[in-house]
Amino acid sequence: DAKTTQPTSMDCAEGRAANLPCNHSTISGNEYVYWYRQIHSQGPQYIIHGLKNNETNEMASLIITEDRKSSTLILPHATLRDTAVYYCIVRAADSWGKLQFGAGTQVVVTP
Amino acid sequence: EAQVTQNPRYLITVTGKKLTVTCSQNMNHEYMSWYRQDPGLGLRQIYYSMNVEVTDKGDVPEGYKVSRKEKRNFPLILESPSPNQTSLYFCASSSSTQDNYGYTFGSGTRLTVV
Numbered sequence: 702d703a704k705t706t707q708p709t710s711m712d713c714a715e716g717r718a719a720n721l722p723c724n725h726s727t728i729s730g731n732e733y734v735y736w737y738r739q740i741h742s743q744g745p746q747y748i749i750h751g752l753k754n755n756e757t758n759e760m761a762s763l764i765i766t767e768d769r770k771s772s773t774l775i776l777p778h779a780t781l782r783d784t785a786v787y788y789c790i791v792r793a794a795d796s797w798g799k800l801q802f803g804a805g806t807q808v809v810v811t812p
Numbered sequence: 813e814a815q816v817t818q819n820p821r822y823l824i825t826v827t828g829k830k831l832t833v834t835c836s837q838n839m840n841h842e843y844m845s846w847y848r849q850d851p852g853l854g855l856r857q858i859y860y861s862m863n864v865e866v867t868d869k870g871d872v873p874e875g876y877k878v879s880r881k882e883k884r885n886f887p888l889i890l891e892s893p894s895p896n897q898t899s900l901y902f903c904a905s906s907s908s909t910q911d912n913y914g915y916t917f918g919s920g921t922r923l924t925v926v
Contacts, residue, residue, distance in 0.1 A: 798845065
């Protein structure tokens with residue numbers, strides 16, 4: 702699976718949008734981009750995923766560049782409960798079982 | 813409620829004493845997986861299973877065994893635990909459909925081997 706690069710940490714003000722970048726320049730055509738988050742020592746939580754098109758759900762939006770080499774997760778109105786480690790992962794459609802987490806981005810939302 | 817249930821949540825054991833951490837899911841998912849999480853090393857996949865009787869090694873399988881005799885259960889077995897297996901363990905499950913939503917994780921099992 703393709704590797705991803707994320708910033709180590711980010712701060713965000715409560716109520717503002719949080720934009721989390723992810724670089725996946727070696728992504729191949731059948732690989733999806735997934736985002737998870739992990740709030741301290743809890744099990745990781747699925748946020749959103751996409752292949753080519755931008756996606757939106759009740760938690761976040763996912764913007765994937767046209768060349769698919771990078772993406773941005775957008776939390777539209779960050780709250781203190783959004784403080785977590787956010788993981789960007791690429792996952793091949795023919796290997797759903799294998800899911801490798803990187804170091805992720807530690808996001809701290811401040812009042 | 814759709815969920816992945818791990819037991820126990822906390823376990824302290826001694827070196828060499830065989831133990832099993834259970835994992836069960838009620839979503840009829842085909843895929844199940846075990847991860848361990850250690851400070852500075854992040855989440856690492858131990859084993860995963862694509863369906864009943866089909867398992868494969870993840871990135872750190874040494875010292876662990878798994879079995880998938882039923883679709884809903886995926887126990888993690890430590891035949892002879894050692895202190896370096898002290899860790900936070902997560903079980904997860906996922907459907908196999910192409911538009912799936914990724915893994916649903918359990919709440920974790922904190923294991924200490926002394």
